[in-house]
Amino acid sequence: MECPVTQFAHFTNPLYLDSGRILEPYTLAYETYGALNADKSNAILIMHAFSGSHHAAGVYEGEQKAGWWDSLIGHKKGIDIDRYFVICVNAIGSCYGSTSPMSLQHPSQIPYRLDFPVITIADMVRAQKILLSTLGIDYLKAVIGGSMGGMQALSFAQLYPKMAEHIFAIATTHCTSDYVIAAHKAMSEAIMNDPLFRAGQYESTEVAQMKGLAIARMIGFLQYFSPQTMQRKFSHRYVNQDGLYELFGRFEVMRYLDYNTQSFCHYFDPLSYLYLAKALCIYDLSLGYENLYDALKGVLSHIHIISFIDDTMFKVEESRQIAEALMYLQKKYNLLELQGSFGHDSFLVQVDLYDDYIRHILNS
Amino acid sequence: MECPVTQFAHFTNPLYLDSGRILEPYTLAYETYGALNADKSNAILIMHAFSGSHHAAGVYEGEQKAGWWDSLIGHKKGIDIDRYFVICVNAIGSCYGSTSPMSLQHPSQIPYRLDFPVITIADMVRAQKILLSTLGIDYLKAVIGGSMGGMQALSFAQLYPKMAEHIFAIATTHCTSDYVIAAHKAMSEAIMNDPLFRAGQYESTEVAQMKGLAIARMIGFLQYFSPQTMQRKFSHRYVNQDGLYELFGRFEVMRYLDYNTQSFCHYFDPLSYLYLAKALCIYDLSLGYENLYDALKGVLSHIHIISFIDDTMFKVEESRQIAEALMYLQKKYNLLELQGSFGHDSFLVQVDLYDDYIRHILNS
Structure with a gap:
């Protein structure tokens, strides 16, 4: 091709x-x-x-x-x-x-x-x-x-x-469904609550640092993956070098979410996310x-x-x-x-x- | 009694x-x-x-x-x-x-x-x-x-x-399960990303305004309610006075989430949320x-x-x-x-x- x-x-x-x-x-x-x-x-x-x-x-x-x-x-x-x-x-x-x-x-x-x-x-x-x-x-x-x-x-x-x-x-x-609407409500709020969002007046260069967009994507993953998929993929494994008894120690699933939602912020736009979520909710x-x-x-x-x-x-x-x-x-x-x-x-x-x-x- | x-x-x-x-x-x-x-x-x-x-x-x-x-x-x-x-x-x-x-x-x-x-x-x-x-x-x-x-x-x-x-x-x-861990990861990130959280140095009087805590609770509701419960309770109804074609117009399920998660911020503490989430995840x-x-x-x-x-x-x-x-x-x-x-x-x-x-x- x-x-x-x-x-x-x-x-x-x-x-x-x-x-x-x-x-x-x-x-x-x-x-x-x-x-x-x-x-x-x-x-x-x-x-x-x-x-x-x-x-x-x-x-x-x-x-x-x-x-x-x-x-x-x-x-x-x-x-x-x-x-x-x-x-x-x-x-x-x-x-x-x-x-x-x-x-x-x-x-x-x-x-x-x-x-x-x-x-x-x-x-x-x-x-x-x-x-x-x-x-x-x-x-x-x-x-x-x-x-x-x-x-x-x-x-x-x-x-x-x-x-x-x-x-x-x-x-x-x-x-x-109301359930999917509720999920997109949480995603949209996470985006808007980001300190860099500033009622939509962010600079494009700031998006890669917008944790709120990453959180929206995380909530999305909870819909896109099934619980069984996650269990099969991560098997409750803990990240080796992270301490089990440290507050910010992580399971593999957490590391996966960190990595894949941060990368999402390099190619997606927060306002597009809000508008597509709206379109999806009122469909x-x-x-x-x-x-x-x-x-x-x-x-x-x-x-x-x-x-x-x-x-x-x-x-x-x-x-x-x-x-x-x-x-x-x-x-x-x-x-x-x-x-x-x-x-x-x-x-x-x-x-x-x-x-x-x-x-x-x-x-x- | x-x-x-x-x-x-x-x-x-x-x-x-x-x-x-x-x-x-x-x-x-x-x-x-x-x-x-x-x-x-x-x-x-x-x-x-x-x-x-x-x-x-x-x-x-x-x-x-x-x-x-x-x-x-x-x-x-x-x-x-x-x-x-x-x-x-x-x-x-x-x-x-x-x-x-x-x-x-x-x-x-x-x-x-x-x-x-x-x-x-x-x-x-x-x-x-x-x-x-x-x-x-x-x-x-x-x-x-x-x-x-x-x-x-x-x-x-x-x-x-x-x-x-x-x-x-x-x-x-x-x-x-990894699925529940993933959900608590998203909740914890939403709390920590709140502008008022300030790495845990918030004032108690600020908690009622911490939208990040409300978002965590929203993500929680996605676990606590079943999709069927939400559909039965809200039936895809739109809030009457909100415009269907306004970006921030709401479905009833969104209004419910707004109300019940804001009230949560009046009686729960963000750091307790993080520590209980940790306890639950490593259980x-x-x-x-x-x-x-x-x-x-x-x-x-x-x-x-x-x-x-x-x-x-x-x-x-x-x-x-x-x-x-x-x-x-x-x-x-x-x-x-x-x-x-x-x-x-x-x-x-x-x-x-x-x-x-x-x-x-x-x-x-």
Whole structure:
């Protein structure tokens, strides 16, 4: 696979948001893999998760780490880029190049910060649809996303029922639970309570030192990992050189959290975290509808719901509720309940559990 | 029931701690309910949970709120104070009157703060045993505790095998899981990252404003409540007067967390939180033994393990591991797995699920 390159699409027309506010101008960062065929019938849209980016596959020139879904997307992989043109867009509000709270407002050239409008999952989807239109794509073989990406995929099925043949909504839900909302409340408070946050007026250079962002990520890990994953990974081991009876002595799981949450502060933005948490919390496919049945009645795509038994963030029951509504409505759907071993993160690390299924559906 | 009164026992002899350090002098705050009989054979020791206190039952004069286990302890209740003499001691390290990080060192009269020694669950138990000795009590009808109190109860069975007839270990474990350790890591970091914490040099009057302590409590709630409890209680409702598309608009679950965690800062101490979290994280009955079987081989008390199916903090599997070890060792034990509806907190709010069992065992 060639080294992918981030592309940017700049839009001067306003993006009308669910909140009633507008973004104008706005930018979308994205990557593509494979080639669009002559009749533009082989495009697949990939949607990323909360902390993910448009860098879904391949390795940047001079780097070593591959995109977050590299095991799924590539030559002869589940999503075969010899056959399909794959596009992944950084969600509006996220911090990897698309318009976000730290973007400069027009014409003042002052960053939005807390003046950034609230973004919804549907807003993210609408922006991606506009990008597809500018690329001349009005049909998608599939829309595929996990976690917050799965929310976007389902939202896509609701907003643009005629556009995608298949929707794969993986490790996700139709409506964010109070439990997940509560977790994101704690994460957001941890960010805002950081002494460097200063009501959003931090300098970008300070973010790497913002412990509050690291704490938010720690709370996130409590949702992404299952208790079983942690036990298997860390086995109650104590860091050898740390004293058991020292207050700040650590278990291995603590060292892991220290290391992996500090590194998070080198590539994520606190305000993006707050805005994405807001989008995730207010996500509800049924909002503005009578109920979930009413919300899904216009769906025409074939919906593939993939969930993991040990996912404690988005539970199998939530996937079943989507499936039950689709069954009642006599829609085309499949529900896969997989025996993951990594909790919510199974969708990222156990691609082997479902890549054959995706390949089969795409190629059949 | 008469209004209970907090009593204080002051000890000038050193308390030898697992860490190798000593506490000297030290104080224990405690309450008693009912009367000790002539042959001192009717005493029951109650052990409190992480944020609990020695105020287990009754209502203080001029107050309205009853002790945390008032539905279990009282006249004609599961633990009948007409028959039993009940004592509950504030754990060393906690902030309700027993020696804690904010206590004054002798002779400097400077608070310990971060110089306080690390306390273990076994240390808490040893201190309580010393208090019982000064009261002339060398036999206990039962030792009963939930959550961190259940850890103490099991530790009591291990340390003083001949002293208690019955041990009730409720909603607890034999060894803190990596998942629970990870959660307490996030809580501790949230406390320490508060701008007012200042490496433990905060003023007591500042604690009510310490958002970091409130965030720790929020993360705690994610363990104490089950996702189902939250969904039942809050039903994804949005606070009416808060704007759905305002960044700081709130769901009801967020308002609940704001209110109940801010109030927590009016009665809990940040340094006590850190030290109790440490004690909870390094708790492991098997520490210093070959394994759990070896750790429990000396037990003589009848062990009653009560767990709740929907407890996500201390899982039923952990209780089963204790039961399996006791079964293998041919010890007297019972394992009750109850269908709670409030997650870990079921042990506090669904006393009706197990009070008859305790009554039956005590009176048979």
